[in-house]
Amino acid sequence: MGSNKLLKVEGLYKSYGGHQKGRERNYAIADVNLSAASGDFLTLLGPSGCGKSTTLRCIAGLESPNLGTITVADRVLFSSDTGVSVRANDRGLGMVFQSYGIWPHMDVYKNAAFPLQVGDRKSRPSAKQVRERVERALEVVQLSQFAGRSATALSGGQQQRLALARALVMEPPLLLLDEPLSNLDAKLRTDMRFELKRLQHEIGVTTVYVTHDQSEALSMSTVIAVMSNGKVEQVGTPREVYGAPAAEFVARFVGSANLVAGKVAAVSEGEVTVKTPDGLIVASSQAGLSIGADVFVSVRPESVALSPVVDGGAHEPGEWEGVVDGSAYLGMTMEYRVKVGDTEWNVSGSSESPLADGTTVRLNFARHGCAAVPMAMSN
Ligand SMILES: Nc1ncnc2c1ncn2[C@@H]1O[C@H](COP(=O)(O)OP(=O)(O)OP(=O)(O)O)[C@@H](O)[C@H]1O
Ligand SMILES: [Mg+2]
Structure with a gap:
């Protein structure tokens, strides 16, 4: 035994x-x-x-x-x-x-x-x-x-x-x-x-x-x-x-992830594409999510890259755009608040060339920092 x-x-x-x-x-x-x-x-x-x-x-x-x-x-x-x-x-x-x-x-x-x-x-x-x-x-x-x-x-x-x-x-x-x-x-x-x-x-x-x-x-x-x-x-x-949080609670509790609600629009090996009101996002997922499922995508603050939109630019469908709404200098890194639609995001970036408040930015996500979890039944 x-x-x-x-x-x-x-x-x-x-x-x-x-x-x-x-x-x-x-x-x-x-x-x-x-x-x-x-x-x-x-x-x-x-x-x-x-x-x-x-x-x-x-x-x-x-x-x-x-x-x-x-x-x-x-x-x-x-x-x-x-x-x-x-x-x-x-x-x-x-x-x-x-x-x-x-x-x-x-x-x-x-x-x-x-x-x-x-x-x-x-x-x-x-x-x-x-x-x-x-x-x-x-x-x-x-x-x-x-x-x-x-x-x-x-x-x-x-x-x-x-x-x-x-x-x-x-x-x-x-x-x-x-x-x-x-x-x-x-x-x-x-x-x-x-x-x-x-x-x-x-x-x-x-x-x-x-x-x-x-x-x-x-x-x-x-x-x-x-x-x-x-x-x-x-x-x-x-x-x-x-x-790779397996549940909404874990995504919320561990780290200071951003959680975005959306619906699974496409599924492939170990990955899902999620459609949200603010854009599309590709995320890793535990097996078992199917098309149409309601999910949260947890996105780590360090997995978002911000780039200033210079031309006021063409906003492709699926692309994410936001406005820098506040920032804090933490030595090596900057902590940003970025307003995307009605949501405030936590994003951390390099403090080498900081973005000023009010800057319009494009958001790019590192796939390994995005995980889709099923929406919990309650709340
Ligand atoms: N001696 C006790 N009598 C009655 N209820 C208790 C007793 N000890 C704990 N509980 C209850 O059991 C639940 C779990 O308590 P527990 O002490 O295990 O939590 P915890 O995770 O250690 O919390 P914390 O981080 O605050 O220490 C709580 O709802 C608590 O009120
Ligand atoms: Mg205790």
Whole structure:
């Protein structure tokens, strides 16, 4: 029954609060399916309240699901079918939560050693093993030189790393991180992103990471599961969820894409031509769209090239024309607002020869940055 997946979550449902007779349950997560191969960095990405923490806490054993199966390294930790439910402490997983719960009365070393010194006396490692593991963990998070310092005398980022060291000393098969960078300032957060990724790579620990920050997800993950409303909308590599969103929600949430409504006018291998009120656009698409289908085309701001229309020019059918309606200088790039018909577009361009407000421009789309997704049934 072996599998190359280190983590498998199948058909997971969790509802908080009691079951009221005759009422449909309100599920915080419903039918969540996820998997991670050994060494993966799997990120659960989605807006506040979509069920990320609930999913993670179910894996950790801090919540009891109503239905489903959770398997780590071929060991069933939870199964509603067979009634298996391993206690959180016996799952042997590493966890770091948003509030990282450093023990203020202990120094750095003792904080890191703590998890190895609680729990079942028989299964505790020897003093020598504890020392070796703690020293290694502190080294990995680059806190060795602070081992004797009081935990309260650490900066936010250092406390964060200490929390991580504490999870790492367990040498867990799976590391669960719930928004572990959310309390840090922007600069430190970016630094920690790199640090965390390096660390995860170095020790090769399979990680499930929760965030609502898409750039965090895109920059750190090997796999992203985009969640909305208790459901997983898409699972894919950062490149896939960014460049080839499979659902309207994903297109809206990941990146700052422009979404244009239209109808599929032609279909060919892996591509569709979409007719919109403002012009034609060729987009990649997941298989299965047919002519006449209502779609959104998501267009990345960096996939639109703007060229000034000098002659006031002939406007061919299907061609896109707009007017620069505002701009912001961001160093390397310019962010433009471009008015096309009744729609405001976000376009980024080079800041070398910026376009002035009021310039009439032609829009050209890079095909790989345009993806057609079926219009969601609701809204
Ligand atoms: N202990 C609880 N009791 C009742 N409802 C809860 C509880 N914890 C979470 N919920 C509800 O379950 C849903 C999912 O919550 P969850 O904490 O998993 O969201 P999240 O994606 O982690 O959000 P955030 O980004 O804000 O942390 C929400 O509607 C939330 O209100
Ligand atoms: Mg949460």
